[in-house]
Amino acid sequence: MLIRPAVPEDFPSLRAIEARGGEAFRAVGMPEIADDEPMPPAVLASLRVWVLVDPEPVAWVAVAVVDGGAHVEQVCTAPERAGERLGAALLDHVGAWARGEGLAAVTLTTFRDVPWNAPYYRRLGFAEVAEPGPGLRELVAREASHGLDPAARVVMARAV
Template identity: 65%
Template sequence: MRLSRTSPPADHARVDLRPARPDELPLLPAIERASGEPFRDFGMPEITDDDPMPLSTLEHLHVWVAADPHPVAWVAVEVVDGAAHVEQISVHPDHARRGIGAALLDHVEHWAAARGLEALTLTTFRDIPWNGPYYRRLGFTEVAELSPGLRDVVAAEAARGLDPATRVCLRRALHRGVRAGY
C-alpha cells in the first residue's frame, strides 16, 4: 500500500489494493451501507437508508478494493471529460481513519496517469466533515466551472434526490511525479 499524502495513524492497516474480482462485487454494497451509517448520526438518515450502487452499475466501472484479506473498502471510477471521476468510495467503519481511503485515491491517481488523464474528480457533500473537508485535506479543490460531463453527474444526482446546494464538485490535478507504471 502506498502511503497517502496525509500521514495515516501509525496503526494503519496493511491492505492489498487491487482490482475487484467479479466474485467480490456482491460484497461491496454491504461496505457501502456500513460506511453510510455515520450520516444517520449527522441527521441525514435518508442518505444512510439510500440503496447502494447496483451491481449492474459496478460491473461497468473500474473498481478497486482494499482487501485484508477480504474487501474492507472500495472505489469505483469512470472517465468523465478527461478525468478519473470517483463515482463512489466506501471504507467500512471498522477500518476507517487508517489512510485506506486516501491510499485508494492515490491508487486511482496512478491508474489515471497511466491513461493520460489529467485529474481526479468527485462530487460529495460540501460540509460533512468526512466528505468535502476531508477531500480538501487530500488536495482536492472546488471546480469553478463544471464540464459537460460533470454537469450530467450533478443533474443525475439531483434526479436521485440529492440537493445540489449541499453538494460540491472537487478536482485534484495529477501530480507530476506520479509514475504511470500500470
Template identity: 65%
Template sequence: MEIRTARPDDLPLLPPIERASGEPFRDIGMPEIADDDPMPLDALRRLHVWVAADPHPVAWAAVRELDGAAHVEQISVHPDHARRGIGAALLDHVGHWAAARGLTALTLTTFRDVPWNAPYYRRLGFDEVAEPSPGLAAVVAAEAARGLDPAGRVCLRRPTP
C-alpha cells in the first residue's frame, strides 16, 4: 500500500470512498451521517490530501493547518479495506508531515461514542482536548450549525512525532 500526496486525477475517486465509509453509521441508527454529502471536490482542492493506493485510492486523509496543528478534516477508509491499519498509517504519515512543518499536533473532531471514532483514535494516541483552541472551537460551532450535536462530539489531539 502506497501512501502519497493525492494527484488531481485522484480527487474524483475520493467521494465514493467517503460515502462507502459512512455506510456503517446506518447500522448503528445514524442514517443521517451515512446519507451526508461527501466533501466537495473544490474543498478537497484547498486542503492537503493524501491517499493510500493499491494501486488506486482505497483511503484518504484531508488536512489543514489550524492553530499550530494539522487538523484532520476528513479521513475515510473504504470498508473493503478496513481493519488493516491503513487509517493509522495515514495518520502517522500526516503526523510526520506536520512535524516537518513545525506543527505541534494532529487534531480532529469525531463522534464521542461511535466505536470506530473516538475510541479508535484514543487507541492511536489521541487525547481529549479539555479547552479547544479558537480554531477548533470554530470547527465544533460549524459542525453544530450543520446539525451535529456538540454533546456527541469530541475534540482530540495527538502530539506530532
C-alpha cells in the first residue's frame, strides 16, 4: 500500500468511497448524513488530499490548516477495508506532514457518540478540545448552519 497526494483523476473514486462509507450512518439513525453529497471536486482541489492506494484508492484524507493545526476535513475508508487501520495510517501520515510543516496538532470535528467517530479517535490519541481557536469555532458554526447539532459534535486534537 502507498500513501500519495491525490490527483484530480482520483476524485471520482474518492467521492465514491465517501458515499459508500456514509451508508453506515443509516444504522445509527442518521440517514441525513448517509444522504449527504460527497465532497465536491472543487472542494477536494482546494484542500491537501492524500490517498491510500492498493493499487486503486481504498482510503483518503483531506486537510486544511486551521488555527495552526492540520485540520482533517474528511477521512474515509472503503467499507470493505474497514478494520485494516487505513484511516489510522492516513492520520499518522497527516501528523508527520504537520510536524514537518511546524504545525502543533492534527485537529478534527466529529460526532461525539458515533462509535467510529469520537470513540475511535480517542483510541488513536485524540482528545476533546475544551477551548477551540477562532477557526475551529467558525467550522463548528458552519457545521451547525448545515444542520449538524453542535451538542452532538466534538472538536478533537492530537499533538504532533
